[in-house]
Amino acid sequence: MKTKFKLVAFAIAMLFAGNVNAQDTTTENYDQGFRLGFGINAGYVFDDPYDFALGADARLQYDLSKRTSLTLTTGFTNLFIGDDVKDLGFIPVKAGFKGFIWEDQFYLLGEVGAGFAVTNDYDQTTLILAPGIGYANKYIDLSLRYEYYGDFPKANGGEGVGQLALRLAYGFRL
Template sequence: MKTITKLFATALTAFAIFTTTNLNAQEMTTMSTNNGMAFKVGVGLNGGLFRKSSPMEYSYGADLKLQWDLTKDVAVTASGGYAKLKGRNNALDFDFIPAKGGVKVFAIERMYLAAEAGAGFGIEDGAKTNFIYTGGLGYEWNNGLDIGIRYEGYVNDSSSTTYFRQTGQYAVRLAYNFKL
């Protein structure tokens, strides 16, 4: 648990530093078109840690996320990428392509709550598809920088050659969003 505590402490400290250093009197600009909607593409890097009871130890990956801002407070997301889960003592490594859809709710200015669900398509022969669910929070700056923390759970098919019991990770995502 100490490693997870350190990860969260580091993420929260970085989040606090980034948000408090930009709290000067600034005019809020939005990335929207004339009809109030906006499209963004985010390129991100991910890293996470699992609980001690999990067969997995850590993960890393990259993603591409499409975001459609329906209003200034609600956005719909779709993402895909690559993820690698590393097992404890090199017992099991699992490579997959996650495909998820979800929603972001901007509760306070640029701060958001996010939820996603989708599938993780195993790359190895005999690997089955995982069900993936996530929930977290983050902050999106006007300059395009986006940082988020989340819990991501995995439910695996027991007939898979890369089977591991249901588990989840605590992850950090650093990304940059491009306006379309």
């Protein structure tokens, strides 16, 4: 867990460093502002007993510049188990940094936060680490990310569940 956290922290730091040097100097008067997006998520969960994940989210984004943004994401995600076992649903709350790396449309995103379990008589809160890549234009945001839930249980009695999720969102400037 500590090694994965260090790798994610290093990746986020490199993202910051890369964007500091790659700033477009022609955007001095860029109109900073907020964007709001609503998305749906579908994911493949790597660990048993979970079969797949579905969720919905809302993301508030503050554009620092034309190429860098801060994000705050929340919503609801359900990890489906199947059979007669209750699913695990939780509310993620994540803060992140988005850096556009190519043509002001392709980006890298790093998020960290917490997941608050709300179903299945399970009350554990988990750390969430979520690096991702994506494409965004004026209204559509399509991304692929890996999410790691450090404290959710596995079938073998261990902890730490990962998923690969696809997000499709509609966003607009506030």
